[in-house]
Structure formats: C-alpha cells, structure tokens
Amino acid sequence: MAMSNIDVESVKMSSENVKMGSENGTSDPESFWSSMDEDTKTFVEKEYERADKYKKWSKDDQKKIKNASIEELEDLMREYMDQATQQQDHFKENASRRARAERGIMKFLDDFNAYVQAYKGVVDVMKGAGFGEGEAAYGALQLLLITAVHKQKTEDFIDKMLVELSQQYDRLQRLKPAYPTREMQKYRAVLYRLGVEFLHESVRYYLMSPLRRLGHLFARPPSVGVQRIVEDIKSAIRETEREMRAIDGGRINQIEQTQWQMVRQQKEDRKTIEETNTIVTALQIRNDNDRLDILRRLxxxxxxxxxxxxxxxxxxxxxxxxxxxxxxxxxxxxxxxxxxxxxxxxxxxxxxxxxxxxxxxxxxxxxxxxxxxxxxxxxxxxxxxxxxxxxxxxxxxxxxxxxxxxxxxxxxxxxxxxxxxxxxxxxxxxxxxxxxxxxxxxxxxxxxxxxxxxxxxxxxxxxxxxxxxxxxxxxxxxxxxxxxxxxxxxxxxxxxxxxxxxxxxxxxxxxxxxxxxxxxxxxxxxxxxxxxxxxxxxxxxxxxxxxxxxxxx
Missing domain, CATH: 3.40.50 (Rossmann fold)
Known part of the structure; x- marks a missing residue:
C-alpha cells in the first residue's frame, strides 16, 4: 500500500518520537499530536480512517451482545475464538510478515494463545448460567491489542494482565460448583462478555495489514485509555472476589449457626437419653427385683x-x-x-x-x-x-x-x-x-x-x-x-x-x-x-x- 507523501523513514522517526515521549511520561493525546509535523498528521489521519473501517460492532451487534443470552454468548464466543485462532495461526505461519513483525508481537501471541485456551473452559462454566444481564465495557481490550504490538512498556503491562486474566477465567470453571448463586453468575457473565469483545477485537487486529496496524497505533497512542480499561476488568474481578468472600462469610456463619444448633440439640438429646436411660434402668431394676423376689419365695x-x-x-x-x-x-x-x-x-x-x-x-x-x-x-x-x-x-x-x-x-x-x-x-x-x-x-x-x-x-x-x-x-x-x-x-x-x-x-x-x-x-x-x-x-x-x-x- 502507498504511503502518500510520507516515506517509511519518516514514519519510523515518528515512531521513535512516540516511544521517547511515552517513556518521558508525555504520551497523553495533546503532547502526542503536538510532537507531530503536518505531513505525519495527515498520513496518520488517512491511515486511521482506513483502520477505522474495521471498527467496533454495529449498533445491532452492540445491542445483541448487551442483551444476549448465555447460549448466544456461547455461540459468539466459539465463533470469534475460532476466527482469532485461525488468524493467529495464519499470522505465525506467514514468514514475510513474521520477519517484519517485532519480537513483542510473537510474545503477545503466545500469551494470547494461553488466554484463548483458558477461555475454552469459560464456555463450559457459563453454559448453565442463563443470564443476559450486565453491561460489558465495549472495546475493553481494543487498545491493549493495538499498543501491545509496538510499545515495550505497554507490552509488559499487557503481558501481566493477560496472565492474570487467564488465571481468573480458568478459575471460574473451578468456582462454578462452589458458588452457584445468581450474583456470581452475573459477575461471571460480565467477564464472559469482556472475553467475547476481546476475541472480536483480536480478529479485527489480525485482519489489518501491518501498515494499518502501525497507523492505528499512531492514531491511538499506547498509554491512552489502557489503564482505565484494565482497571475496569480488574474491578470486575475484584467484585467477583468480594462476592466470593461474602458468600464464604455467609457460609461460615451458617456453619457456625448449624454447629451451635447441633451442639444444643446434642445436649438436649443427651439429656433426653440420660433421662430415658434412668427411667429404663429404674424399670429394669424393679423388674429384676420383682423376678428375684418370685424366685426367693419359690x-x-x-x-x-x-x-x-x-x-x-x-x-x-x-x-x-x-x-x-x-x-x-x-x-x-x-x-x-x-x-x-x-x-x-x-x-x-x-x-x-x-x-x-x-x-x-x-x-x-x-x-x-x-x-x-x-x-x-x-x-x-x-x-x-x-x-x-x-x-x-x-x-x-x-x-x-x-x-x-x-x-x-x-x-x-x-x-x-x-x-x-x-x-x-x-x-x-x-x-x-x-x-x-x-x-x-x-x-x-x-x-x-x-x-x-x-x-x-x-x-x-x-x-x-x-x-x-x-x-x-x-x-x-x-x-x-x-x-x-x-x-x-x-x-x-x-x-x-x-x-x-x-x-x-x-x-x-x-x-x-x-x-x-x-x-x-x-x-x-x-x-x-x-x-x-x-x-x-x-x-x-x-x-x-x-x-x-x-x-x-
């Protein structure tokens, strides 16, 4: 694809400027755009328009995922998971693209593959939930996918987050039988929808050409929105953990109450048994004495x-x-x-x-x-x-x-x-x-x-x-x-x-x-x-x- 009036060297220089600005703590939108010359801005705007063709879901798609049942979410999950895996395999197998790709992309793909595999268990976990409630932040991981390609600092941040998410999603499968409450099903549904959106954005990303991914990176500086989106995901995880602790607290209290009732019942039963034994023993002794008295007379x-x-x-x-x-x-x-x-x-x-x-x-x-x-x-x-x-x-x-x-x-x-x-x-x-x-x-x-x-x-x-x-x-x-x-x-x-x-x-x-x-x-x-x-x-x-x-x- 042609690059209009800007050559590749100027793009690389701009990329280095972005990298330096990010490391110096000046990667907010205003600082980013003020460091660009007019030609670069023009190029980025055009490339962003092209990349934007692969934009988020339509309103119908957004409505669909917002109100989808657990079965529909499962179908979407499988669809995007298959597409993402196929595109990921295609990307790895293409030698020319792999030669141009940076090492950070490959590391990201490896982590992402583990994430996808963990998500396979989520399908089974959420299958019986049957809830369509809960708002999932649209495009929650879009910026994570884009910035992970180029920015090393952001890559490290995303790598850690992917590991944490993979662990959390895999843990859901083990927690399902232990926490079958309605609230826990809602929290799992939120994380489930985030996973569907994550895979959707992954498919869009892999379908972009390398140059469009680079343009998308320039249009969306690495640090813009990443922390907020990740915090939203972590917040959902924390809510899940809070609910787990609340359930555990209720269970412990219930166990203590049950234990106390059992102890009280045992004391009452023991008292009743002792009283019964006393009565039975007294009756038995009286009967023994009566029979011994009969024999004594005989x-x-x-x-x-x-x-x-x-x-x-x-x-x-x-x-x-x-x-x-x-x-x-x-x-x-x-x-x-x-x-x-x-x-x-x-x-x-x-x-x-x-x-x-x-x-x-x-x-x-x-x-x-x-x-x-x-x-x-x-x-x-x-x-x-x-x-x-x-x-x-x-x-x-x-x-x-x-x-x-x-x-x-x-x-x-x-x-x-x-x-x-x-x-x-x-x-x-x-x-x-x-x-x-x-x-x-x-x-x-x-x-x-x-x-x-x-x-x-x-x-x-x-x-x-x-x-x-x-x-x-x-x-x-x-x-x-x-x-x-x-x-x-x-x-x-x-x-x-x-x-x-x-x-x-x-x-x-x-x-x-x-x-x-x-x-x-x-x-x-x-x-x-x-x-x-x-x-x-x-x-x-x-x-x-x-x-x-x-x-x-």
Whole structure:
C-alpha cells in the first residue's frame, strides 16, 4: 500500500518520537499530536480512517451482545475464538510478515494463545448460567491489542494482565460448583462478555495489514485509555472476589449457626437419653427385683437372706473372741491364708474343697465358732485374696452362706436345712450381674421358675436329701447357662446343718463332681473331731484339704 507523501523513514522517526515521549511520561493525546509535523498528521489521519473501517460492532451487534443470552454468548464466543485462532495461526505461519513483525508481537501471541485456551473452559462454566444481564465495557481490550504490538512498556503491562486474566477465567470453571448463586453468575457473565469483545477485537487486529496496524497505533497512542480499561476488568474481578468472600462469610456463619444448633440439640438429646436411660434402668431394676423376689419365695428363703449384715456379724465375732481367758482371736492371715494348704486350694485349676474345723473353748457359753472370722474375711476380702484381675479375667463369682443365729444358749441346738444353704447359693448367683442373663430372658426365667416350682416340700431326712440333689442340678444348670468359669462357695458352720457334716460334705462333693464349672468350696465347722474322711480323701485324690485349728492348742 502507498504511503502518500510520507516515506517509511519518516514514519519510523515518528515512531521513535512516540516511544521517547511515552517513556518521558508525555504520551497523553495533546503532547502526542503536538510532537507531530503536518505531513505525519495527515498520513496518520488517512491511515486511521482506513483502520477505522474495521471498527467496533454495529449498533445491532452492540445491542445483541448487551442483551444476549448465555447460549448466544456461547455461540459468539466459539465463533470469534475460532476466527482469532485461525488468524493467529495464519499470522505465525506467514514468514514475510513474521520477519517484519517485532519480537513483542510473537510474545503477545503466545500469551494470547494461553488466554484463548483458558477461555475454552469459560464456555463450559457459563453454559448453565442463563443470564443476559450486565453491561460489558465495549472495546475493553481494543487498545491493549493495538499498543501491545509496538510499545515495550505497554507490552509488559499487557503481558501481566493477560496472565492474570487467564488465571481468573480458568478459575471460574473451578468456582462454578462452589458458588452457584445468581450474583456470581452475573459477575461471571460480565467477564464472559469482556472475553467475547476481546476475541472480536483480536480478529479485527489480525485482519489489518501491518501498515494499518502501525497507523492505528499512531492514531491511538499506547498509554491512552489502557489503564482505565484494565482497571475496569480488574474491578470486575475484584467484585467477583468480594462476592466470593461474602458468600464464604455467609457460609461460615451458617456453619457456625448449624454447629451451635447441633451442639444444643446434642445436649438436649443427651439429656433426653440420660433421662430415658434412668427411667429404663429404674424399670429394669424393679423388674429384676420383682423376678428375684418370685424366685426367693419359690426357694423358701426369708428376706433376711438377701440383707445379711456381714459387718455386723464380723463385729459380733470380734467382741465375742476379744481375748477371753487371755486366748487371742484367730489370726486369719497367719493361721489360714498364709498356709501352703490354703495356697494350694486357692491356686489350683480344678475343683476342690478346703475344710477348716476346730474346737472353740472360750467363752464357754458362746454359740459362735472362733474359726468363723476366716469365712467372713474370705468373703469381705475376696478380690484381694483371689486377685481382682484374675477374678475379672476368669469370670470368677462368689456365693456364700454364713451362720446367722444369735449367740444364745438356745441357738446352740438350732439346725439349718442344707436345702436353705443351696437355695441361698442359687439366689445369690442369680442376683449377680451375670445372673441378669437369665432374669431378663423370658424363656430362661420361665424354665427356671418352673424347675424350682416343681420341687417337693421336705420334712423327712430322705426328702431333704432328694431336694438337695434337685437343687444341685438347678445350680449346675444355672452356672452352665451363665457361662461362669469359677464359683467360690463359702459355707460357715456346716456343723449347724441338718443331715450331719458327713452327709452335707457328700452333697458338696456330688455338686463339685457334676458341675462343669470349677468350684472352690471353703467350709468351716466348730468341731474338735472331724468325721471319718479317709474314703473322701481317696475319692477326691488331692482335691480335698482338711485343716484343724483348735482354740486351745
């Protein structure tokens, strides 16, 4: 294309003047035009008129983009993106143009290509927005495109802006699911329209000849309007960021409110659960006690059996055997618990019987046995004697029967039925925590109740023996169902039981041999002489231990 009355050298000189003026801070329109001679001004005006043929959208186009739906914007975006990419590729492939182009153009094109690629994601981001609102500044990046060709200072400025815009547009795709509000869609639409206009101006720029681009550069000095346009774009980005922070703030507040409500609800629920558990526990305990009371009556046990005063009995024994006739009381630890015979009985893994007996000589009129404190201390210190961890791990349970008569002359003649002893042992096992498995099970409780109810009343010695064997069977079945590994049985004063010590011992041996559970039986008797137990020792083969300790020895 001809250059009228101005040669290329004069154009280059004018270009250098523009460059120097810009670097000296005098690149405003008035300073720019005052530095031009008349010929240059004439040339620039003509070239600008030619370049202006590629001007902005028509009024219809402006109206279209202003009121376009998101689908229409998407179509425009794809159309201009394809055109811009094609023109960009054509520009790069043309060797003669590339030789005349400055290095700044190529750098700009590389950045612009990254921008276009980032914008491909924007199409997907904005696809579902469905809004036509929002004013996009027309020609927002027109001056950026033109001045980036020639002015290095402006190139650096635009390069940074293109990187920022590329990052912001690419970020929109990731933010869409996190910020789906109407306001955020509007802000994205504004940036979206700016992108469409940017691509439109890119197409216009690439369609210009190099000389027209140069003339366009002279007509629009590099610094004119650039800062304002970029600030508009940055402002849109800041508004988007403000909206994001506002949404985040609202979400945080909502989360805090929800968290507070959850904490309050949890406290209320916990209180309700605790109250409900208290009620349920109370009802369960009452039901357990009612069923235990039913079994107690069927076993013909007095209510006093459940509330035996162990400490009261211990105190009575202490007062009775408090150095009468200068005879010391029984040293349970030294005389019994520290004996090797006791250690063997306690530590054995099989069922066994420990029989402690001896004479009581003082006070002369007492009905108590001076050996009874051994039974009392074994019961009260059960966990420490057997080891709390051992009892817990081996599922060891304690059941006992203590002599309950008052210390009177008449009580020396009183005898207790062994059926009462066995019934008490059964009831204690059922009253334990493990016993709840039967008490709270309808079928198990009904079967147990029926088994006890079927027992015959006793009066004769023969009937007592038969009932004792039936009670043994019931106790064995209870231990089996409760899965108790070891049961420690403590019986004080078998000399006070009907049937005689030898027969009672035979009943205990029968119980021990039939039970699958390990039984550790500890019995005491106030008797200087024991029954003939040679056959019993032979029968049990090391599972029977007898220790004699007389008070007057």
């Amino acid at each position: 076993l013909h046990l007095d209510a006093s059996n459940d509330g035996f005063d162990l400490e009261g009995y211990r105190e009575s024994l202490r007062e009775t055997f408090y150095y009468p006739r200068k005879l010391p009381p029984l040293d349970v630890e030294g005389h019994v618990f520290n004996r090797p015979e006791f250690d063997k009985w306690k530590g054995g893994t099989t069922s066994s019987i420990f029989f402690l007996h001896g004479a009581t000589v003082a006070p002369e009129q007492t009905a108590y046995s001076w050996l009874s404190p051994a039974a009392v201390q074994l019961i009260s210190a059960f966990s420490s004697v057997f080891g709390s961890q051992q009892c817990k791990e081996s599922s060891t349970l304690l059941s006992h029967y203590l002599y309950q008569s008052s210390d009177t002359i008449n009580s020396t003649q009183e005898k207790t039925s062994p059926t009462e002893v066995l019934s008490s042992l059964i009831h204690q096992v059922l009253s334990s925590d493990k016993g709840k498995r039967i008490i709270r099970n309808e079928d198990s409780f009904a079967f147990l109740k029926q088994s006890i109810d079927a027992l015959e009343n006793t009066s004769t010695t023969k009937q007592i023996g038969a009932r004792c064997r039936r009670l043994n069977t019931i106790l064995i079945n209870v231990l089996k169902e409760l899965d108790i590994n070891c049961l420690v049985i403590v019986i004080d004063r078998i000399d006070k039981l009907r049937l005689g010590m030898e027969n009672v011992m035979e009943l205990l041996v029968e119980l021990m041999e039939r039970a699958k559970t390990t039984l550790k039986i500890f019995v005491t008797a106030r008797s200087r002489l024991a029954f003939e137990d040679d056959d019993l020792k032979e029968q049990l083969d090391g599972k029977y231990t007898r220790l004699t300790i007389n008070q007057d020895d």
